[in-house]
Amino acid sequence: MIIVVEDDDGVRTLTEDLLLDCGYDVITARTGTEGLSRIQREPRLSLLITDIRMPGIDGWELARRATVVIPRLKVLYMTGYSSELRPDDAPLGPVLRKPWDTHEMHQCVEGLLGAS
Numbered sequence: 001m002i003i004v005v006e007d008d009d010g011v012r013t014l015t016e017d018l019l020l021d022c023g024y025d026v027i028t029a030r031t032g033t034e035g036l037s038r039i040q041r042e043p044r045l046s047l048l049i050t051d052i053r054m055p056g057i058d059g060w061e062l063a064r065r066a067t068v069v070i071p072r073l074k075v076l077y078m079t080g081y082s083s084e085l086r087p088d089d090a091p092l093g094p095v096l097r098k099p100w101d102t103h104e105m106h107q108c109v110e111g112l113l114g115a116s
Contacts, residue, residue, distance in 0.1 A: 001025040001042065002109070005035035005050040005062060006078070011098065015049060015078075018102050019109065032057025039066045045073060047112055052079040052095070060090040067091045074112045 002024050006012035012028055019026045027042065029035035032054050039045060048066050052059035063075045064087075075093030078100070086095075096108055 001027065001044045002047045002049060002113075003027050003029065003035060003038060003042070003045055005029045005032060005048065005054070005059070007031060007051060007054045011051070011078070015105065018105055022106060022109070024109070024113075031055065032059070032062040035062055036065055036069075039069055039073075043070060045070055047074045047076065047109065049076045049078065049109075052077050053081060060087050063091045063093065064089055076108050076112060 002019055004012055004015045004026060006015060007030055012030065016026050016028050027038055029038050033056050035050065036057065039048070048063060050059040050062050059077055067073050075091050077093055077095045078098055079095060080098035094108055096104060
């Protein structure tokens with residue numbers, strides 16, 4: 001199961017639709033705070049896909065907190081900015097630059113979770 005946390009409705013919906021088309025179970029959240037709440041209630045999650053720059057809890061902080069809750073959780077970051085520096089305590093994971101294409105997203109998810 002995958003959670004997508006993205007404050008842009010269009011990007012969140014596009015990401016969710018792509019993942020559903022690939023056969024993944026997906027839940028979504030609009031903010032880092034909402035995402036963390038959903039993560040705490042769903043231990044079956046295997047991948048967090050999160051925007052980096054969001055109001056409130058940003059993607060770096062969300063990933064840090066989420067991997068405390070689910071240590072095996074993999075993380076894929078998304079950003080529309082060219083230079084988002086990863087804090088030292090942020091979980092490792094690839095950074096996908098927006099705008100991404102569906103092939104790029106699918107390849108990243110497959111690489112993290114294995115072939116679908």
